[in-house]
Amino acid sequence: MKKKVIIVGGGFGGLNVAKILGDDESYSVLLLDRRNYHLFQPLLYQVAMAALSPAEIAVPIRAELSKYKNIDVLMANVHSVDLQSRKIITDAGEYDYDVLILACGAKHSYFGHEEWEQFAPGLKTLEQATEIRRRVLMAFELADREKDLELRKQLLTFVIVGGGPTGVELAGAIGEISRYTLSKDFKHITPESARVVLVEAGDRILAAFDPTLSISAARSLETLGVQVWTSSRVTNISSEGIAIGTEFLKSRTVLWAAGVQPSSINKTLGVALDSGGRVLVDVNLNIPGHTEVYVIGDQANAKDKNDQPLPGLSPVAIQQGRYVARTLKALARGKTPQAFHYLDKGIMATIGRKQGILQVGSIKLSGFIAWLGWLFVHIYYLIGFKNRLFVFVQWAWHYMSFGRGARLIVHKEWMSYNNKGE
């Protein structure tokens, strides 16, 4: 009798668990996700910035797993988990498990100011990426037809909140779009005059990197016309712009890349969470006292060898997913599992089309070589041959042409637009 494994979440963590358990004779697997696709989130900002199309960074989960007889996929929303009776409650009904793997990832955190979201969308989903694309491109369109110079200035001011990798990538891309992609497209405005401000509460951007790399990244951003404001904590966001203490920066396009919080499922578990809401797991990534429940990726607080929480990076989720699957295989063969150890392969970020920073152990790189490294790693890890091929072709093409392949403003409501008639 096979043990019933339920995996919640088809991201980097969950998908890697499933693939290794595929065709395993000891387990039957059910993977749930509220999406029908696996998203390659590290490139999501390129969808938001119109360089890639959604389909180029996403693969259908069913297609990825269809070859495994023992894996079933269900598109559903998981509302809560009942650890005692070992079942999950979803909008498609309840499901029992022998082993549960929670890999639901994270969503944006507005630090208790959820009302800011409407004015400053975050970048975690394809819908958000499309919405950000719409807002950025529409700002230029509206500025081009705006007679009032003060309003035009506000329309051409873009603010990105949060100086982490995503914020830096967004700011760099907007700088590039205005300088290169759109520069010849408008008769009434000069897109190059767009103002891009990257706002960071800490004293430097990319705090996860060595200070020297933070500085070279800031310099690269400035060459793209991005103003980098550090030690600047946002105190309010409205349709008019953002407030930093007593200062108010007028802008019609504010993007949020500041904070994340784990899936709200954590609150339903009734177990110990860290201050950020992540589940505190033991060395086997189990919830203490529940050897049948694993929590991985952004949803968990797992400690590294220095007893520090591991960062919310895809390599962590991937390694944890593989660890859990191998642990389950070991247990099925009656072995005792080893503790999880994260192998740090380094961190990297990109600033625009040909600047990057890269840090592996004591090696610190910045500039074009670092960007090539970033490009190689991301194409290599992008799941699925098709995506690898197309993303490469697309990048190669718009690198040569300065074009933005997916520069479409697709509206949210399809019917209202259909009814308007041209």
Added chain:
Amino acid sequence: MKKKVIIVGGGFGGLNVAKILGDDESYSVLLLDRRNYHLFQPLLYQVAMAALSPAEIAVPIRAELSKYKNIDVLMANVHSVDLQSRKIITDAGEYDYDVLILACGAKHSYFGHEEWEQFAPGLKTLEQATEIRRRVLMAFELADREKDLELRKQLLTFVIVGGGPTGVELAGAIGEISRYTLSKDFKHITPESARVVLVEAGDRILAAFDPTLSISAARSLETLGVQVWTSSRVTNISSEGIAIGTEFLKSRTVLWAAGVQPSSINKTLGVALDSGGRVLVDVNLNIPGHTEVYVIGDQANAKDKNDQPLPGLSPVAIQQGRYVARTLKALARGKTPQAFHYLDKGIMATIGRKQGILQVGSIKLSGFIAWLGWLFVHIYYLIGFKNRLFVFVQWAWHYMSFGRGARLIVHKEWMSYNNKGE
């Protein structure tokens, strides 16, 4: 002093007028469209059927025209036209013209039953294509988790209303998706068992073609499992399915490909329209009595040499657009314009991945060769090198792999989903 030309609509008609008038010393051109992109509508059904991404059949209008000094582009909605004072009224203000070209195209017509649209979306915009894709893919997802066999059957029943080229292409594609693309993806349903019904009010599908071709197209559809119902007029559509007289066909996914009507702008002109609402234009494509106003494409009723209205096809719009631009150039040089003559290059349609029909004068072709002809012509005419290249790569790829590159269910509301967690 250059004459002010206003082009309304960046479709096949309007874009071709603009490109030929580009850098002309006699005219300054303003092209308005409510979109920021030109859409290659003949391939829109492939976006709806998840074979192509929106960006692969669309190009930014600004990018297409940015090299012409005398052409300005404005993204705006045109509400009405004042023929007497020679100005157009838009949501971005009023604009005077010396010459006006109306090329707004058509939207769907529900024959006075607009309430049907929510149950049976049409396929004219990218939003609609994405919505249709969402409905078709979601139907399989919901069927897979549906325990009630009767409901499951309704979820796996797809009805396409309208047996023209679009309806045939949609029906054929859904037949293929269920038979090939999805066949291995589900554990609880066999997608091959999906029922696809093409409903046509007339006595045969593809009425524009020779009857022998209509028959071979119907046979090709049947090999893909599509049931072709002719002489079947829809009398009602609800969330439950469609009514054909006393008969009721239960289906959760109904698509509309039946009728089109010209842009609602026509009603604001106060000139003679045909029964379909199209502007009756003279041999120069002018509104009678208004030599400064041209109406082209789906918005106009222009007669062929047998005094029959020209069909709503892209070649007609393209040729009319080029004709108008050349006429304006001739007038600027003091010449008298020739009458417009449509050069019929034939018509074609495709049924699935390798069946097509093609009719050029007395030549009638069906089968794989006709499909190759269709493929070649569509790739050739697809505007922009990038799109040609990518569409070809994408097609070649999913022709070999039976895959569907863009099989993503992207939801309409981005924020509600963001808030749900994960």
